[in-house]
Amino acid sequence: MTTCEPDPTGLEADVCVVGSGATALYGALRSARAGQSVVLVSSRPEFEAAGAGISPLLAPPTLGLLAADGIEDALTEAGQRVLGVDDHGTTTMLSSWRYADHPGIARPYGLTVPTGTTVQALLAALRAEPRATVLTGESVVAVEQDEAGVRLGFERPSGRAGGAPLRRRVTARYAVAADGRQSALRELVGVRLEVSAFDRPAWLLVAPAVPGREPVLLVRHQAPRALFTIPTPGPSIALVWSPDRDQGEQLEQGGPATLAEQLGDVDPELSEWLVAVAGRTSPVMRLGFSLWRAPAWRVGRVLLVGESVHGLHTLGGQGLNQSLQSAASAARAMADALTLGDSGAIDDYERVRRPHVERLQDLQWNLQALGYDTTPPVKGAHEDFIDVMTSLHPELVAQLEGSGVRG
Numbered sequence: 001m002t003t004c005e006p007d008p009t010g011l012e013a014d015v016c017v018v019g020s021g022a023t024a025l026y027g028a029l030r031s032a033r034a035g036q037s038v039v040l041v042s043s044r045p046e047f048e049a050a051g052a053g054i055s056p057l058l059a060p061p062t063l064g065l066l067a068a069d070g071i072e073d074a075l076t077e078a079g080q081r082v083l084g085v086d087d088h089g090t091t092t093m094l095s096s097w098r099y100a101d102h103p104g105i106a107r108p109y110g111l112t113v114p115t116g117t118t119v120q121a122l123l124a125a126l127r128a129e130p131r132a133t134v135l136t137g138e139s140v141v142a143v144e145q146d147e148a149g150v151r152l153g154f155e156r157p158s159g160r161a162g163g164a165p166l167r168r169r170v171t172a173r174y175a176v177a178a179d180g181r182q183s184a185l186r187e188l189v190g191v192r193l194e195v196s197a198f199d200r201p202a203w204l205l206v207a208p209a210v211p212g213r214e215p216v217l218l219v220r221h222q223a224p225r226a227l228f229t230i231p232t233p234g235p236s237i238a239l240v241w242s243p244d245r246d247q248g249e250q251l252e253q254g255g256p257a258t259l260a261e262q263l264g265d266v267d268p269e270l271s272e273w274l275v276a277v278a279g280r281t282s283p284v285m286r287l288g289f290s291l292w293r294a295p296a297w298r299v300g301r302v303l304l305v306g307e308s309v310h311g312l313h314t315l316g317g318q319g320l321n322q323s324l325q326s327a328a329s330a331a332r333a334m335a336d337a338l339t340l341g342d343s344g345a346i347d348d349y350e351r352v353r354r355p356h357v358e359r360l361q362d363l364q365w366n367l368q369a370l371g372y373d374t375t376p377p378v379k380g381a382h383e384d385f386i387d388v389m390t391s392l393h394p395e396l397v398a399q400l401e402g403s404g405v406r407g
């Protein structure tokens with residue numbers, strides 16, 4: 001890796017990735033491993049520290065991709081295994097499955113891993129790539145492009161009171177906006193997100209793990225109330241509770257004790273456990289949910305990747321998984337366009353990924369567990385997501401294997 005100080009004469013690379021998170025780092029790593037010179041520019045002065053952040057579930061297909069890139073040991077060491085899903089309805093178990101039951105699955109478990117740990121594992125791998133340059137503390141402020149390439153302008157504060165910002169220019173064949181939902185690069189190329197907000201919030205609490213429970217993603221859906229718990233490192237559990245309409249305000253006032261009370265007839269064992277571990281849990285945190293998408297995933301030579309272009313509800317645990325899979329697809333499309341001289345290959349990214357992600361969003365938008373419908377559920381909340389939780393979609397596999405997505 002090369003470390004650079006701001007330099008007005010600028011840098012040149014095949015690919016410039018803008019972003020600070022796992023999606024940006026993974027996309028940059030895939031491009032570097034495919035033989036491209038890469039500059040990753042993060043607006044943050046530092047990357048998230050190992051162990052910091054929330055712990056999303058990395059599903060086996062994504063773990064398989066990461067493992068193929070040598071990113072596994074640190075995740076396994078810090079992560080918590082999740083063996084499958086138990087979806088309970090009002091009176092019966094609606095769906096129960098284990099990753100190990102799926103033949104050919106990349107790993108017989110998912111892993112919940114702190115985002116900072118994933119970030120640091122990817123950063124270490126990227127830093128080991130001789131053709132990768134990592135810059136921090138520089139914000140993208142300008143972009144222009146033509147048929148030959150894209151020129152990005154970055155600024156960082158001078159560090160002196162009243163001093164003019166330091167400027168840098170990066171010239172690349174392609175640029176990637178992997179800078180999240182508030183993407184500055186997406187704004188600069190004029191793409192507006194279309195946002196659909198769910199009218200139902202949920203409340204999150206992290207508590208020590210309930211002793212003796214199998215480490216699975218557990219749902220108790222007593223419509224309209226829905227409880228989701230997932231094992232996280234610690235060992236602990238992350239609990240997401242969607243109460244009835246009138247219970248939310250009580251939760252805001254009463255915190256973990258009120259939550260324990262509300263769970264009394266939904267999961268009595270957990271309710272008692274929350275009382276027993278009072279003072280050892282996180283506060284109750286309100287979560288709002290929305291889906292977002294964009295009318296275009298590419299503007300000329302700028303590709304929009306991950307949460308800069310698609311956002312999912314947490315149900316199904318796909319936000320980070322789909323972002324990392326999009327990063328792999330985009331890197332492959334750029335590599336094919338650059339090395340095969342096949343400029344049409346750049347369209348593979350949107351062609352492969354957009355219908356897939358938008359289908360997941362449509363499924364989520366219509367899920368009973370995410371609304372206030374009181375009809376007793378007849379289907380497990382995750383049943384529509386079993387495919388994405390256990391395998392990569394066929395179009396992505398074909399693209400990554402180079403077996404002709406344009407058929």
Ligand SMILES: Cc1cc2nc3c(=O)[nH]c(=O)nc-3n(C[C@H](O)[C@H](O)[C@H](O)COP(=O)(O)OP(=O)(O)OC[C@H]3O[C@@H](n4cnc5c(N)ncnc54)[C@H](O)[C@@H]3O)c2cc1C
Binds near residue numbers: 020023316317322
């Ligand atoms: C409650 C909850 C549960 C979720 N569960 C899942 C799940 O089970 N599975 C799943 O796939 N997705 C899940 N998601 C979504 C997932 O967390 C996001 O999709 C993912 O974190 C986005 O990562 P990114 O790298 O693309 O983020 P970007 O928005 O591109 O970047 C944000 C990144 O900035 C970094 N960062 C944040 N704060 C700092 C800081 N102070 N200093 C330096 N760096 C910082 C972090 O590394 C973070 O990843 C969940 C989200 C929530 C809110």
